Amino acid sequence: MCGIIGINSNKSVSATIINSLKKLEYRGYDSAGIATLSEGLINEVKTEGRVDKLEKNSLVQNMEGKIGIGHVRWATHGLPNSINAHPHSSQNVSVVHNGIIENSTLLKKFLVEKGHKFKSQTDTEVIVHLITEHLRTQNIVNSIKKTLKSLHGSFALGILFKDQPDLIVGARRGSPLAVGYGPNENYLGSDSYALKSMTNKITYLDDGEFCFIKKDHVEFFDEEGTKINKKVLELSSDEKKYDKGDYKHFMAKEIDDQPITLKNGIKEYLDNTNNDINIYNFPWKINDISSITLIGCGTAYHSCLMAKYWFEELTSLDVSVDIASEFRYRKNRFKKENLYVFVSQSGETADTYAALDLCKNNGMKTCSVVNVIESSIARKSEFVLPIHCGTEIGVASTKAFLGQMLILYILSLKLGLLRKDLKKEIFIQKLKDIKDLPNLVEKTLLTDNKIQTISSTFNKAKGSMFLGRGFSYPIALEGALKLKELSYIHAEGYPAGEMKHGPLALIEEGMPVVVLAPRDNYYKKTISNMQEVIARGAKVLLITNKSNDNVISENIWETVVVESTNEDLLPFLLTIPLQKLAYYSALKKGFDIDKPRNLAKSVTVE
Ligand code: AGP
Numbered sequence: 037m038c039g040i041i042g043i044n045s046n047k048s049v050s051a052t053i054i055n056s057l058k059k060l061e062y063r064g065y066d067s068a069g070i071a072t073l074s075e076g077l078i079n080e081v082k083t084e085g086r087v088d089k090l091e092k093n094s095l096v097q098n099m100e101g102k103i104g105i106g107h108v109r110w111a112t113h114g115l116p117n118s119i120n121a122h123p124h125s126s127q128n129v130s131v132v133h134n135g136i137i138e139n140s141t142l143l144k145k146f147l148v149e150k151g152h153k154f155k156s157q158t159d160t161e162v163i164v165h166l167i168t169e170h171l172r173t174q175n176i177v178n179s180i181k182k183t184l185k186s187l188h189g190s191f192a193l194g195i196l197f198k199d200q201p202d203l204i205v206g207a208r209r210g211s212p213l214a215v216g217y218g219p220n221e222n223y224l225g226s227d228s229y230a231l232k233s234m235t236n237k238i239t240y241l242d243d244g245e246f247c248f249i250k251k252d253h254v255e256f257f258d259e260e261g262t263k264i265n266k267k268v269l270e271l272s273s274d275e276k277k278y279d280k281g282d283y284k285h286f287m288a289k290e291i292d293d294q295p296i297t298l299k300n301g302i303k304e305y306l307d308n309t310n311n312d313i314n315i316y317n318f319p320w321k322i323n324d325i326s327s328i329t330l331i332g333c334g335t336a337y338h339s340c341l342m343a344k345y346w347f348e349e350l351t352s353l354d355v356s357v358d359i360a361s362e363f364r365y366r367k368n369r370f371k372k373e374n375l376y377v378f379v380s381q382s383g384e385t386a387d388t389y390a391a392l393d394l395c396k397n398n399g400m401k402t403c404s405v406v407n408v409i410e411s412s413i414a415r416k417s418e419f420v421l422p423i424h425c426g427t428e429i430g431v432a433s434t435k436a437f438l439g440q441m442l443i444l445y446i447l448s449l450k451l452g453l454l455r456k457d458l459k460k461e462i463f464i465q466k467l468k469d470i471k472d473l474p475n476l477v478e479k480t481l482l483t484d485n486k487i488q489t490i491s492s493t494f495n496k497a498k499g500s501m502f503l504g505r506g507f508s509y510p511i512a513l514e515g516a517l518k519l520k521e522l523s524y525i526h527a528e529g530y531p532a533g534e535m536k537h538g539p540l541a542l543i544e545e546g547m548p549v550v551v552l553a554p555r556d557n558y559y560k561k562t563i564s565n566m567q568e569v570i571a572r573g574a575k576v577l578l579i580t581n582k583s584n585d586n587v588i589s590e591n592i593w594e595t596v597v598v599e600s601t602n603e604d605l606l607p608f609l610l611t612i613p614l615q616k617l618a619y620y621s622a623l624k625k626g627f628d629i630d631k632p633r634n635l636a637k638s639v640t641v642e
Pocket of ligand 1: 333334335336379380381382383384385388431432433434518521636637638639
């Protein structure tokens with residue numbers, strides 16, 4: 037996590053570095069810092085808290101220097117305070133780092149014995165001292181090469197040298213890093229997003245590589261220090277999409293944008309002329325696939341879990357779902373006939389990337405469902421299905437969740453058809469239903485007022501539960517995740533049928549419990565489970581869909597009714613009030629909605 041920026045220019049860089057850091061805050065926001073080189077000295081300013089605070093510091097406002105590096109931090113080693121904030125500098129070298137150095141304790145011991153003095157509790161500081169140590173006897177290329185070889189773990193680095201007024205070094209292993217090219221200046225950034233306002237010409241570093249960023253050119257090296265050539269990519273410019281318009285928070289906008297983002301996804305994938313799904317370039321023979329494994333983290337994992345229900349319903353494939361951080365270290369039985377699908381909004385999540393890497397190294401078929409098409413995960417996968425929902429800024433994932441579900445649903449339909457598990461007429465009917473979905477989401481967004489009122493009760497609660505069965509179970513998990521990450525209220529998502537096997541003991545008088553009970557196959561069973569929690573004092577918020585018959589149940593505290601559609605698509609609609617519930621609970625508590633405490637948008641450490 038953490039964001040890195042570096043600029044080597046022929047004009048003052050501090051203000052541009054600060055602006056870029058603001059864009060990078062989605063990667064971490066517990067502390068920030070900047071270092072520039074001027075008149076042969078490294079100037080460093082750091083602060084705990086946000087970039088705004090750094091910007092207001094008079095030292096930053098008067099900071100000189102035409103070359104510099106900046107950082108926003110998401111703490112791994114050491115408290116989020118100004119001492120542990122990056123850059124970390126010796127007299128000769130200044131370093132910003134994203135990732136974790138796993139052998140920092142050992143390296144620190146070695147360096148302390150050599151007389152190096154440490155100021156912070158971070159793992160990063162060993163990098164500063166290692167480079168400083170090697171520079172005593174070796175040139176820059178060899179010092180960097182030697183330092184990188186002794187580091188275990190993951191890193192993206194930006195390095196500034198006191199004696200090199202025209203050099204920023206970038207290096208990557210495991211954490212993303214990009215180089216950007218401008219007129220008379222060049223840049224380093226932890227992703228293309230940070231660089232987009234300055235350039236659309238980008239080169240991504242691959243694992244093991246490092247680069248020398250000079251004002252007028254960039255040199256790339258492999259891990260042996262041999263010069264290599266790299267491609268320059270041109271990115272499309274979509275700056276306007278980052279605006280939150282009249283909304284108070286990106287999250288509120290991103291929730292309300294969902295009818296549009298779904299429409300975009302549908303436009304890309306539905307072939308109206310042929311009544312088909314536009315996945316014609318599927319790179320494998322359909323009969324070579326007999327099972328599928330879906331892998332992701334957090335919300336992306338929930339969309340994988342959702343997809344399991346659809347794949348089982350619509351295809352005869354064996355389906356398994358995995359949390360990336362578990363998958364990557366388990367003794368997996370890799371199967372040639374298995375398709376591995378990696379789901380990630382950012383496309384940079386370290387655990388998901390590592391799981392993909394593992395599958396690739398074992399010669400498996402890999403496909404990714406991502407939002408950021410230039411991301412590391414997209415670039416590494418054999419086949420990419422973009423979700424086309426536009427930049428998502430709010431740390432809590434909303435429109436990307438619906439986008440991921442849409443693509444996974446579409447993929448399950450396509451594979452069902454190709455495998456002849458699904459009849460063409462049913463397939464065509466389901467395509468029609470998909471086309472109606474944006475409109476139904478739009479109407480379901482009108483539950484807003486009711487949810488606003490209901491959210492007050494959640495705010496006063498010690499804890500809450502989200503229950504669902506079948507298609508609604510993954511949505512219950514997602515609803516609970518949204519509430520806890522935004523409003524810091526303890527929330528458990530559970531399969532409704534599991535309550536009596538333990539969690540029922542948590543229910544006490546007045547506890548808010550959300551029950552997802554759409555009119556599907558599970559409806560009656562879920563309503564019985566709902567009565568069991570009501571009988572133990574729970575205040576039940578029932579979320580169901582429109583139907584001709586009224587809910588046949590008593591003592592329900594509140595009911596929210598979403599639109600109706602075919603059973604497969606109800607999860608999309610059930611998600612909307614849960615996103616709003618989390619949003620309004622956090623709003624009423626006055627929390628930072630787009631940047632919840634302790635979290636970051638892109639989780640590039642494991
Ligand atoms: C969701 O609201 C989260 N903030 C988080 O769980 C997120 O979905 C997870 O970190 C995975 O991110 P990715 O989709 O970018 O891989």
